Amino acid sequence: MNDDPVIARIRLNPHSREVQRDLCDATEMHRTMMRLVPDGLGESPRSQTGLLYRVDETDTTSTLLVQANRLDPARLPTGYGQADIKSLSPMFTALRKGLAVRYRIVLNPAKRERLPLEAKGKRGRIVPLSGADADQWWLRRAADSGLHVHVLAPTNMQPVLSRRQDADGMRHSLIRYDGTATVTDPDALHEAVLAGIGRGKPYGAGLLSLAPAPVA
Template sequence: MNHYPVLARIRLNPHHRAVHRDLRDATQMHRTVMRMAPDNLGHSPRLQAGLLYRLEETDTASTLLVQAAQLDPALLPAGYGHAEIKDLAPMFSALRKGLAVRYRIVLNPAKRERLPQDQKNKRGKIIPLSGGDADQWWLRRAADAGLNVHLLTPTNVAPIRPQGPQAPPMRHSLIRYDGTATVTDPDALTQAVLNGIGRGKPYGAGLLSLAPAAAA
């Protein structure tokens, strides 16, 4: 029997001190969302929980989407926000080859710098991509994930720079993609939704959301 994750949609309380802190600091946001996952998950708790999240902001509200195998919003700070839990099993069960879908994802498109031959034993820097290079990166990753993208609309998102003494010294450039696509490989797509796509998953990137496309 398959055990699919759930999705928590949390409308954040704009007057809560912890919300203000988390919106300023991606490291703190990661710690807050991980409070909803079970304890004692070992060395890589986010990975073991299958936890992915995305922040969606408008002029009037901030909403946090969190996907994981198990989530308990009651473990969030009191008054942090209003949470609704959705079972994703019907969405996964509906995936089939040829299905038209709408998608949304925030990504950290990047590539590793290619070093000259005399430095082949070293690893190049991670270089963020933008513009057409980022679009092509997403099209390639989407194809690998079992999606044939028909339409993509990029929106730049505020970059993430993790904070704190244990945070990696790397700035994550984020781009949100919205559009339509056709499912080409349901199994690959299922794994992409479960595992996320690209880098920056602890900081709000990689969560792929799908919905049936409206009939023409």
């Protein structure tokens, strides 16, 4: 498979029934996204292809960003939207220590609940984080990913809804972060962009977008 990652920007058609369905049901959106990557990949095709996606919405438009090693937008449902594809290689080439960047990411900040000692051998529930706890979670993950964050502007998103309840009953709460940062470790940042950050990747979380930031 071609290892050169690409990103597709798909301007969604608000009149498409499939678009309306997917925006209301995370399971259906994930199923549609998986149509864009090759068939016959066996187990964990999303991980194998590095598929990540995010929906960016304004008052008037919805845009879907999809990233993977290989994408074929022609496999989208007819009338779903108009797609433009570009390689991420130029962005990776430009990454260097000290580079100022703007970023956007939708995250599912969460932690595993601590259980009492008598519950040894059992695992606690995954608990969504919010407010200052979520902000600190992102700052730690950003640092681990080669970014020193200067500004973070959180926006609470609608919780991810699905007709199928997860096995652990977890509700996927999403927060979008926008801001500026400085690259501290280009290699770690490269890996974070490719792999995504945090949980909830099948539900539209984890895709980190970067762009050069003007330096004051």
